[in-house]
Amino acid sequence: MSAQPHSGPPEGGYRPVSPDGAAWAAGGATFAGVLLLLNGVLAMFQGIAAIVEDDVYARIGDYVYEVSLVGWGWILLVLGVVAAVVGWGILTGREWARATGIALASLSLVAQFLFLPYAPVWSVIMMAINLFVIWSLANAVPGSARPE
Numbered sequence: 232m233s234a235q236p237h238s239g240p241p242e243g244g245y246r247p248v249s250p251d252g253a254a255w256a257a258g259g260a261t262f263a264g265v266l267l268l269l270n271g272v273l274a275m276f277q278g279i280a281a282i283v284e285d286d287v288y289a290r291i292g293d294y295v296y297e298v299s300l301v302g303w304g305w306i307l308l309v310l311g312v313v314a315a316v317v318g319w320g321i322l323t324g325r326e327w328a329r330a331t332g333i334a335l336a337s338l339s340l341v342a343q344f345l346f347l348p349y350a351p352v353w354s355v356i357m358m359a360i361n362l363f364v365i366w367s368l369a370n371a372v373p374g375s376a377r378p379e
Contacts, residue, residue, distance in 0.1 A: 259367030260329075261322065266360050267332055268318030270339065271311045273357075277350075278308030303346055310339055321368070329368050336364040 281304030298306070317335050320328030340361040343354045 259363075260371035263332065263364040263367040264318050264321030264328075266318070267314050267321060267336065267364055270336075270357065270360055270364070271314030271316070271318055274307045274311030274314060274339070276311075277353075278304045278306070278311055280304070281307065281349075298345075300349070303349065306342060307346070310335070310342060314339060329371070332368050333365055336361040336368070340365075 281300050283304075284300060314335055317328050317332050321332050340358055343357045343361065347354045
């Protein structure tokens with residue numbers, strides 16, 4: 232069994248649009264896949280906690296975007312499941328996952344903004360993660376991680 236140097240992922244992968252951010256964007260796309268996968272799992276837990284109406288979230292008064300806590304739970308649970316699947320797709324180099332990841336991270340960004348009164352610190356952290364996912368997936372070109 233001979234050892235061969237590692238030359239990147241066997242299928243798919245991403246390369247940066249410009250040589251300036253070569254390492255950042257290529258590594259960022261993989262890291263974005265991991266973050267989206269974890270974001271999905273954490274959003275599922277966040278949604279489950281809201282659905283069972285546990286004491287995790289404080290009850291708030293009137294809010295401009297009025298949705299019940301159970302309603303938010305279902306929204307976050309569905310977004311979490313889809314985000315986990317898309318994160319897995321990014322990690323395996325699927326062509327559909329990059330654009331879907333950008334759209335999903337954008338949707339999750341808006342959802343976390345609307346969920347801000349229930350969990351302010353956590354929502355701000357999740358919004359920052361979504362911004363990084365959008366940036367890194369927008370700066371990577373699919374299918375070119377292999378040497379030419």
